[in-house]
């Protein structure tokens with residue numbers, strides 16, 4: 140998703156954080172097309188802190204909804220859609236369905252023997268097997284089946300896990316072999332994907348012409364893939380002499396210098412103070428909360444009157460409907476009030492300091508860590524060619540005050556730019 144400005148896409152930073160956390164969970168990243176230096180750069184850091192909390196809160200909420208379903212899980216009752224090879228027997232518990240079970244055994248055996256997913260899918264379809272929903276097989280259905288530990292008897296629901304609770308279809312050694320093969324294949328795919336994720340997109344600029352630098356990949360004569368950023372103007376074939384920058388090198392360098400320059404104890408204190416100022420400003424505006432409380436009072440009064448009428452025997456056909464309507468309304472208002480009140484205890488200065496301090500100790504080679512640092516703390520990076528092999532790099536950070544850093548090639552010895 141690309142946003143055109145730094146304006147939040149929700150009415151306040153709390154909602155914005157909650158939406159962003161939800162998007163992230165579904166694999167959507169938010170980019171800003173324009174990235175001007177905001178009036179209060181700490182707002183971005185605050186938003187990032189809030190995002191972490193929103194994730195935590197929405198998970199808690201989901202957990203309490205699931206609590207009721209967990210009761211079922213403890214009795215090993217079949218829930219959700221049925222996996223291939225099972226049917227629901229007496230007392231709503233799992234039993235083996237022989238035809239599906241045969242397909243499952245074939246899938247595991249063939250995969251362990253090194254057959255390709257296409258070969259397995261073709262074999263299943265040619266022999267008339269169907270998925271649990273009665274469809275033909277495709278590669279997606281295979282992945283789900285190969286990872287499902289129900290087949291070795293594990294009952295799983297939310298955080299309830301009970302071993303040997305279901306009749307097993309696959310024996311443990313075969314299952315383990317398949318898992319290690321899957322892990323190996325998945326890990327190599329993930330490595331390639333991470334390489335293609337250009338963390339400095341929209342933040343890296345050509346110092347010579349001011350154009351953004353765009354992520355690009357290519358294959359060398361020896362067949363090796365390489366990844367770099369290229370000046371957009373030069374990419375379009377126009378005249379700019381800026382050399383390309385190797386992706387890993389520039390990203391790691393930016394992260395390294397950002398952590399050491401921005402996350403000093405002094406700066407952390409300053410950022411936390413400013414973030415708290417923003418929070419307090421938001422909290423001073425209690426008009427929404429007061430309005431909601433008024434609404435709740437009205438609704439309660441209406442419900443009370445209706446109940447009194449019912450007790451006196453005054454019931455029309457619409458009374459019950461109206462009561463349900465009012466009760467739903469009350470539930471909605473209570474939810475909104477809870478969300479407004481959640482803002483208050485959500486953050487203290489200590490928590491922000493703690494969060495920012497924990498930022499310092501990440502693994503510099505870890506892509507997720509690099510992403511968090513760049514997304515949160517880096518505003519822009521301008522890179523200039525400087526002499527034969529050298530570079531000059533000007534970093535601007537999302538903090539007020541002393542927010543730029545210039546690195547010359549002599550400062551970046553040991554991690555010299557590639558040729």
Ligand SMILES: [Zn+2]
Pocket residue numbers: 345346347348349350370371372373379380381
């Ligand atoms: Zn350029």
